[in-house]
Amino acid sequence: MEPFTFTRKQMSQLLLSIASYCEKRQAAAPASHPSLNWLHEAWQRDQQPSSSDSSLSCAMPNRLQMMIEKYIRSGMWTEGLSLNEIVALGNQVEYTNFSITSVQNWVKREIRSLVGPPRLGKKYDLQQAAIILIVEDLRAALSFEEIRQMFTSLRIHAQEPVPIIKPLRLYQLYSTLYEALDQDNDQILDVRLFDPLKLHHDGQLESVIRLKTEEFLVEELPQEREYHFLLRDALIIALTSLQTIFFQSLAKRYLQHMLHQHSEAKG
Secondary structure, three states: OOOOOEOHHHHHHHHHHHHHHHHHHHHOOHHHOOOHHHHHHHHHHHOOOOHHHOOOOOOOOHHHHHHHHHHHHOOHHHHOEOHHHHHHHHOOEOOOOOOHHHHHHHHHHHOHHHHOOOOEOOEEOHHHHHHHHHHHHHOOOOOHHHHHHHHHHOOOOOOOOOOOOOHHHHHHHHHHHHHHOOOOOOOOOOOOOOOOOOOOHHHHHHHHHHHHHHHHHHHHOOOOHHHHHHHHHHHHHHHHHHHHHHHHHHHHHHHHHHHHHHHHHHO
16 A cells, blocks of 8 residues: 655645634634534535546545544644654655654754744644745755745744744645646646747746746735745745655656666676
8 A cells, every 4th residue: 555645735735724723723612612524624625626627536535534633632733743743744745755853953953043942832833844844845956044045035034923924825835836837747847838949948947937926926915916026936946846856756766776676686
């Protein structure tokens, strides 16, 4: 059986649904706490198939349902997430593989200024968890210093109370845009070049991605005109990072196959 994984869009929608669930739970009296059915319904709304895929089920998978119910009933989502829990959750995302040792080092050194100390006792809230997930994605294309510069430009910083965009929303936006640009789900952006007979496709590729990103932002964040270009650039950086992650994974898979063949040949 293949390991169960989320797409990044599914993970972002899941975290947003849980954040909303916990807000409702905290605001409600104990006797009127929303049931887990509310979370299932939120998931189904987010996963509604398009008309062309109407035969697909949008029900929450059983394994996912069991995982989330365990997390919520244990109080994890209201009391926060430990680094171990963030890593375990992050490793459920496709093409992601990071270790607790690495993340412990990040939050102590490389991204300490971004994440800050745990906000919920000894645990991290969902926005802090989202920062860690985003950093893992961006590492495919940027250095830690460049990642810090990018986050600081967006005011996503431990000392900044009002970011231009919340980390979890940023995670949702770029993961949603990536899937929108990968309609056939082959992990390669479906970018149609203006003229395949012309040279310099790199410039045309960039132009198409930039145009699609700008259109997406106008639709998703029409009120953020002041920061339109800043957010556009952030999304393009994230898109190229996700594309890089896929090719890195592909290269490693073929390296493993090559080494296996070499080992068998020697044996």
